[in-house]
Amino acid sequence: MKFQNLSVKRLFSRVAMGLALSMSGITIALFLVTKQIAVLLTGGALLLCALVGIFVLTQAFGKRLSQFTADLCQTLDHMIAGNEAPQRPEDSETQLARIGHRLARLYQIMQENRRRVDEERQELQTLVSDISHQVKTPVSNLKMATDTLLEKPMTEAERIDFIRGIRSQTDKLGRLFDTVAQAMSGIVYAAEKKGIAVSVDCPEDLTVFHDSKWTSEALFNLLDNAVKYTPAGGKIAVSVVLWEMYVEIKVTDTGKGISESNQAAIFRRFYREEEVHEQQGVGIGLYLAREIVTRQGGYIKVVSEPGKGSEFSIMLPTK
Structure with a gap:
């Protein structure tokens, strides 16, 4: 029975x-x-x-x-x-009271987790807003300045001022090598500490219209993940290839790889695979990298297989 x-x-x-x-x-x-x-x-x-x-x-x-x-x-x-919050029972000796105490503790933990997630979401929204502003502003300024030069009569002094303004915005049309170098500087120490060999193949004279600050941030997020998930003694290679419509910045590693079923999920906010929870981070690096690149008219693609490493590519439009 x-x-x-x-x-x-x-x-x-x-x-x-x-x-x-x-x-x-x-x-x-x-x-x-x-x-x-x-x-x-x-x-x-x-x-x-x-x-x-x-x-x-x-x-x-x-x-x-x-x-x-x-x-x-x-x-x-x-x-x-x-x-x-649940009420705490006055009598702490009964079994029912013990359950009540544990419910009160569980409620406190849930509230703390909610508060933390709300703070992270607010910080993320602010960061994405900054990304959007940084990327869109130079293009808008260039368009307004050139339209004004073409359509509005002005003195020579005014024309010089506008040309200087255009020059300051075209600084965004910088060498991609400098952006790559800036991102690489953030992972050199961590890679050296793990004995990971890092190589770079980027033409020094290649220029593309991009936001150097945010593009280097996106590339750093890819490199940082590569260092985290590549075992000691592994290899990371960064290569830049100019295609007809895009410039490809590829990060290749010899890490643990990603299963095909998880390759779409890794770009979600706060997503982390179960087997990598011992690594530091909150799971927004790849999400931010994709947001930064997407807002510049590009995209990120990944090719990976468990046990055979990963290839992440940042595709930036050439025009």
Whole structure:
């Protein structure tokens, strides 16, 4: 018989039935031995008292259990909604009170996690807003300046001022080699500490219109991941190739690789694979890298296989 599948009332009914049969058997056995009616009367009275006691206990316990279940469901609903903390029971010696204390602790942990996620989300929104502003502003300024030069009559001094403004914005049309070097500087120490060999193949005279600050941030995120997930003694290679419509910045490593089923998920905010939770980070590096590149009209692609390393490519438009 599986008692865990019985309701409280059925369990007490089975106990009462067993007690009644046991006491009836004992009473009858004593009567047969003594042949005295008093034994039957006494046994019957004791049996009646026992059954009444069990009935009262069943009702009281059932009522207490029903109240606890209702309170527990209400508390869990409040915890899910985040409305209020569960009340701590005054009596700390009962099992129900112990459950209440643990629920209160669980609620505190949930609230702390919610607060932390909200802060990270706010920081992320601010950062993405900054990325958008940094990338779009130079293009908008160049367009307004050139339209003004073409359409509005102006003095030579005004024309020089506009040309200087255009010059300051065209500084964004910088050498890609400098952007790559800036990103590489952030991982040199970590790679050297793990004995990882790093190589770079980038034409020094290659120029492309890009935001150097944010592009180097995106590239650093790819390099930082490569260093984290490449074992000691491994290799990381950075290469730049000019295609017809895009410039490709490829980061190749000899790390653990990524399964095909996870390759889309790795670009989600706060996503981290189960087997890499021992590594530092909150799971937004690849998400930010993709946002930075996408807002410049480009995209990121990945080619990887477990146990054979990964290739991440930043594709920046040439025009």
